[in-house]
Structures are given as C-alpha cells and as structure tokens.
Amino acid sequence: MDRRYDPQAIEQKWQRIWKERDAYRTSDESDKPKFYCLDFFPYPSGDGLSVGHCRNYVPTDAVARLRRMQGFNVLHPMGWDAFGLPAENYAIKMGVHPRVTTARNIANYHRQMDLIGLSFDWSREITSCFPDYYRWTQWFFLLLYERGLAYRSTGQQWWCPSCRTILANEQVEQGKCWRCGSEVTKKDLEQWFLRITDYAQRLLDDLGTIDWPEQIKLMQTNWIGRSEGAEVDFGLPGREDALTVFTTRPDTLFGATYMVLAPEHPLVDELTAPEQRAAVSAYQDQARRQSEIERLSTEKEKTGVFLGAFAINPVNDAPVPIWISDYVLTGYGTGAIMAVPAHDERDFQFATKFELPIVEVIAPPSGAQGELAEAYSGDGFMVNSGQFDGLAAPGAAFEAVVAWLGARGVARKKVNFKLRDWLISRQRYWGAPIPIVHCDACGPVPVPANELPVLLPDLEDYHPTDDGRSPLARDPEFVRAACPRCGGPGRRETDTMDTFACSSWYHFRYASPRDEAAAFDRDKVEHWLPVDLYVGGAEHAVMHLLYARFFCKVAQDAGYVSFGEPYARLRNQGMIQAEDGQKMSKSKGNVVTPDSVVEQYGADALRLYELFIAPFEQSVAWSDRGVQGCLRFLSRFWNLVAGVVEAQGSGAAADAAEAEKGRRVLRTLNKTIRKVTHDLEAFRFNTAVSALMELQNEVLEVWAGARGALTLAQWREVVTDMTLLMAPMAPHIGEEVWELLGHGDTVLDAAWPAWDEELAADDVVTVVVQVNGKLRDRLEVPVDAEKDGVLAQARAAANTVRFLEGKQVVKEIYVPGKLVNFVVR
RNA sequence: GCCGAAGUGGCGGAACCGGUAGACGCGCUGGACUCAAAACCCGGUGCCCGAGAGGGCGUGUGGGUUCAAAUCCCACCUUCGGCACCA
Structure with a gap:
C-alpha cells in the first residue's frame, strides 16, 4: 500500500462511494432502537461555513456514527432555516432576489458539509422557505x-x-x-x-424533566420570571373602582406612603387634577419620546410627576399621593405599584428625591432602625403595623396581611410572570x-x-x-x-x-419530510421523537428553545403528539475564535473556512482537531498548528497500518520481556476502548482523542521496538480496534483502513468494539509514599498486595528512610493501590 | 446592580469520588537524516537550587478544614455569559 497518507484522495474516494451507496439514508422500518441526533436548524448564510460552525456539526456527527456502530437506527437530518431578515438583507445588499441567493447559499452549505464528511440523510432535507414546508408553518x-x-x-x-x-x-x-x-x-x-x-x-x-445545561434552564427560568405576590386594591375617593397594584411584599403595606402608575396607565387621565394636567401631559410626552436605552437605564435619576390625586391605603385608610414615573412599567403586573421606600431601593431613591415620607415597617432581626440610610429588603419582623407588629416577615406576615385584606375582598394572592x-x-x-x-x-x-x-x-x-x-x-x-x-x-x-415560527416545529417534519397530507405523520413522530440529542449554540436560550417547547406543548394539548418536550438532551458547543483571540468575522478578515483547512490538512484532521481543541462547551481560539498535530497523528496511524498490512509471517516468538510488553499493549487497548466509549457518550471528545493518541504512542513504540510482543494476527486485531475507535471521528481514513485490512465493505455498520474488563485490569500499580504529605518515593506493587506488606515496603524504601530516621511515626495512612502517608513528629 | 460560569506551564488543555499536578497536543530546544531546507525520526521541556542523587516552591489572591486540597469551606480579585427599574 501507499506509504504516504494522502487525505484528499482518500476523502474524495469515500465521499463519492457514500453518495453512490446512499450510505446515510435512514429507514423508518427497523428493528433497531432509534436515535434522533439533531443540529440546530441553520440559516444558510452567504458567507458559508467557518471552522466555528464545524464545532457544532462534527461532534454530533461523531455521536451519530458511534450510535450507528452501536446498533441504533440513527436519524441525522439537515435542513435550512431559510426565511428571515438576514436572507432578505443579504439579497437586498446583493441586488438579487432572496429566492436566488438562498438557493445558492444552500448549495454552498451542502457542499461544505459533504466536504467534511457529515453523515446527513439528505433525502430528508427540508427548506423552510419552500411552499411545501411553510404550508405547514x-x-x-x-x-x-x-x-x-x-x-x-x-x-x-x-x-x-x-x-x-x-x-x-x-x-x-x-x-x-x-x-x-x-x-x-x-x-x-x-x-x-x-x-x-x-x-x-x-x-x-x-424544565425539571429534560437533560439540558443548567445554564440554559436557569436562563429560561429567569426569563419566565415567576413571582408570587398579591394584588391589593387601593380605594379611590369619590369613585366606584379601585387602583389595583401587584406586590410581592404585602407585609410592607403599612409602609406604602405613595403610589406610582406607569405613564401609560389608563387611569392617569381620569385621576389627574386640573392644576397638574399640564405637568402630567408633559411628562407622558417625554416618556414616550425617550429612547428605550435612556428609559431602561438604571443609573439615571428617578423622575416623576404628582397627579394631584390620592388613593386610600386599605390597611390604615391613610390617603397616599399618586404619582406617575417611568420606572413603573406598563406591561408588568397592573402597571401600578404601591411604593414602600423604606424597603425597596427604587422607591427609596424616588422618595428621597421628591421628599416623600419613609416609614420603617420591617425591622431587621437586630431591631428597628428608626432612620434609614438605605432601603432594607431583608427578613425581619413587622413594626409600625398595628396589630401585625412582631410578625416574622415576609413569611408569616405575608400570609396574615393577605388573609386579613382578603376577608374584606381587597386583596388576593397572585402569581405573575415576566414572560410576555x-x-x-x-x-x-x-x-x-x-x-x-x-x-x-x-x-x-x-x-x-x-x-x-x-x-x-x-x-x-x-x-x-x-x-x-x-x-x-x-x-x-x-x-x-x-x-x-x-x-x-x-x-x-x-x-x-x-x-x-419555522424553527419551532421543524424537528417534527424530519420524521416525514415529504408528507403532503399533514405537517407530520403522527406514527413517525411518535417513533422518532423526542430528539435524543440536540446541539447548537447557547445564544438561542430564550428564543428558539423557548418557542419550540411552546409549540410542542400546544401540539400535545391538541392531541397531535404524546409528549410535551421536543428535545430530551441538549448540549451547547463553545465558540471558536480566530487565532488572535478575536471573534471570527468577515469584516475582520480572520475567518478560517473548512475549505482551506481541508485543502491543506484534510477533512479527518479537521474533524479530529474540532474534537480535540478544547472541552466541547468551552470557547477557544483556533490554531492551524493544532490541525497539523492531528494530521501528524493520522499520518503515523497510516504508517502503522501500512507496516502491519505488509508484515509477513506469523510474528516472532516472544521472550518473557516482550510478552509482558504485549500484555501491556492489550491492556492499554482495552482501557482505551472503555475510555473512548465513555468519553464519546459523555461529550468529552477532547479526552477521547487524547486517549487514542496515547494508545497509538504506546502501540508504535512496541511495534517499532518489540514486534515479537504480539503475533501478527494480534497486531492486526489491535489495528482493527484502533480503526473502529477512530471511525466516528475520522470516518474517511477509517473506511480506507478498514478496506486495507480486508474487512467488509464499510466500517459504518461495523460493530463498535467491546472491552474486556479482565484484559483492561492492571496487575501492578504504583503506590506513592508520602511523609507528612510530601511525596518521597514510589512503589510498584501487585494490585492485590496486602496492606502490611505494602507498608513494610514503604517504610524500607530508600528515599523514605531518610525522612523517617529519628522521627516517630504517629499515624500511617494507607489508600489501597494509591498511596501511603506516614505522619511523623 | 442582580444571577451564572470560569481562573492550572510559553499556548490549548488533563487530573471523573479530597490521594503521583501538568496526560495529550502545540510551541520551544538538543540530536539524527539532508549539499541545504521542509517533512519525518529520537531525546529534553513548570519555576528555582544542585555536577548528580536529590531538595525547595508551585493550580488567580488571602485565610481555614484535613494525615493529605487544583478539588471542600469563608472572604476577595479578574475574565466571560445572561438579565437589567419586573414592584
């Protein structure tokens, strides 16, 4: 065989064969368990894919291939989120209809995806801007x-x-x-x-039922923003209706010294006193004109205008002045608040500026403060609150006040959400x-x-x-x-x-992409969904990922699907920055494309490096040198295979020392199978690759220096297992080597190797010897060595002796197979 | 401001349950090969002291728990991500 590893030739050959054989077509009919492996629905940008996008597609592809080898019927589809502003803006910039630019961009994406050997079932390709798709949107x-x-x-x-x-x-x-x-x-x-x-x-x-990154779940939790409180009605003198506010702290009601309405609140006009009308209108106008940035700024000083009207605090019938201010939002709660300056930072600022009364009604556990230098929002007990004085707040106080007002029909518990x-x-x-x-x-x-x-x-x-x-x-x-x-x-x-809207249901469509009678075939959706593995960037935490969950629940309520969560397991890949640590962007001219990397190093080296570069969820800077390292690794593998394939005879008889080396190789091999399996399943691709590198380093060393350690048949087995381990990550060289080794026609459906726990087990372990926690010596002992023997050996070890001399051993720590620690005085 | 994640060699990172810190890769460096260079191959590579054996120091900073801490606890600093007057 050719001694030189020629990735481009191998890759083109196998990409052609895969296409000819339609190797990635997924059948709906199969006895195998299903596995639905999905990438975020990409928008086909005119810039094409960068190596950053590959950080999404390569790992999912490796998992899809692994699952296939493990005997799953894998659904791994791809399609295009082709409608939308970027497509349209790009088309406007280019002066070409978006229909045309979109088609062009899709073709380019598809080409690039093939170029890096992604195992998509293209027969299920969907495009959201085609009528046969958006009909169902x-x-x-x-x-x-x-x-x-x-x-x-x-x-x-x-x-x-x-x-x-x-x-x-x-x-x-x-x-x-x-x-x-x-x-x-x-x-x-x-x-x-x-x-x-x-x-x-x-x-x-x-959110409690799905395996998603905690970060994303937390962001959704915060975005949904549930808060438990109460609605309280403040009476309006001379009117039938009341001014209702939402508060999470009804226990502070006795400290409500004024009220604030959002400038857009519908009651503002009716409540404003004639002499204040001009000032109120001016403020409303100004609030409307203000840019959102200005209005949202938390730094800016509080502003507001008194309406010239009062409401009645239901706990003590005290009249409280009503103001408007833009720090109260119209869209949340009732668009009106009771202000408790003593116990709310914002109200405190406002009250200080407009010289409104500040009344302490919650005392810290250490006792009432009287004069407050800042708002106190912590726990404590009620003061200045009539019959409620002394109640623990907010806990018991909350319940007591709401029950009391509730009995009079002027308050009720209420849950509010920030979600709009x-x-x-x-x-x-x-x-x-x-x-x-x-x-x-x-x-x-x-x-x-x-x-x-x-x-x-x-x-x-x-x-x-x-x-x-x-x-x-x-x-x-x-x-x-x-x-x-x-x-x-x-x-x-x-x-x-x-x-x-398009991307909120596309995962259903892949189950029956050409269905002309329905958005999706119910049986097929029940078979394939929920998605077993869903991977994409974290930037969609509160957009796509929330909307898609919503659509799924609606479909569930309507009886179209039996499940309420579309994506069972979600992972977010880290971003890839340019070599200089900056964000990759066309304007900075620092974008690295898969095209250039494949041309220089090959697709398998690119794929391997995408996996090896850093922990999957972590952002990291790109390095061409790093790809080169992966290419070097593949070249050495190629050389090893060439050597094994061309070797003649049955292998030399091993002497005892060689035989031990052979056992060691088989032990490392079995350990590596175990580690790579676990690492790939747990998304630890970087350590899976490094384990393969370690294995290869050892195999090469023994192969070069002590070939007789294993028979030729055994060497072939070692190389075969290495090929299988590598196949999901570097599929082209995997196929080529598989063929060279004379196995069946494709490695795609070869069985993922199993490890033998007995062969993987160590027979000798290194036990370190510490004196007062400092490392002084190392011992090689059999795994099953007895404690007393190990301790005796440890005490006698050459370097340990120097540190024990003249000292009294007060304690001996023994961790089997790991360490001995002598505590001396 | 609030919430969250993370700080380990020159660089990306490893160390899974508190037990050998720095695996693997990059870079650097010495050698071999070559007319020469690249590629490839062999060796070295946390810092300091030492000819060596070995020793000291070392995982953002300061404290603590423990026989033992990158790992657990407390306080702080820095970076990144999210939210941002949500009552």
Missing part, C-alpha cells in the same frame, strides 16, 4: 388560532428602524435589535401575538405569510387548512418601508381575497411570520 398558526392562542392586539411595540420591522420581546437585547444592533424604538401597530404566557407555568415546570406573549408579525417580505383574511363583515378569518399554502408572491420590489407596512401590502393581487367565511370582499393579512 401556516397550518401551525391556524392550530394556534383555533385554540385561542393567536390574537391581534394594538399597542406600543418594539420597532427596529434599521430592519424596519416589529420585534418580539426576546429579540431586543439591552434596548437593541438582536440582529443588527440598532437601537429600537416603539411604534403603535396592530400585531399578531401567540399566547405563550398561557404556558408559562408548564414551561417552567417541565410572543409577537410574531413581521413587516418584511421574506417570511411565511400569516394565513388570515380580513373581512369587513366577519373580521379576521383564517384561511381554511385545505387552501394552504398562502403563497408568498414573487415580488420584484421587496424592500421594506419604515411606515410599518409589509411590502406585501403593495401587491394588490396578493391583498385582494374573498372572505373564506362569507365570500365577501376581504383583504389578506400582509405581515409575515417571525422565522422562529
């Missing part, structure tokens, strides 16, 4: 609509002036658009929402049209399921506008539609759906 919208989970609402919404569309809450990060980083503003528009808040509690509870409904309308062209017709007579009417898809028209001018109207509104052909209910004239909804 629209179907899902109708399902939500029928179940009362999709509704229209008007109000101030996040608007990105650069992307020229409305955004959902999750898609605004620190007052900026998550896509483009522009500062967002607010716009008054009627928009479609999905009622994800109905599922807040279940989304929270079911999901705003899915987008005023952009490149998305799935929302399947609704607005009829003058009937109002919004869903398009019947059998009339789907509502096709996205092939517009020539798809530029967005900043008036908040979708480009689709400019196409009269599209807009004109008969009402599905009464047949009268209607207007088609012109907003498109947030692309996160």
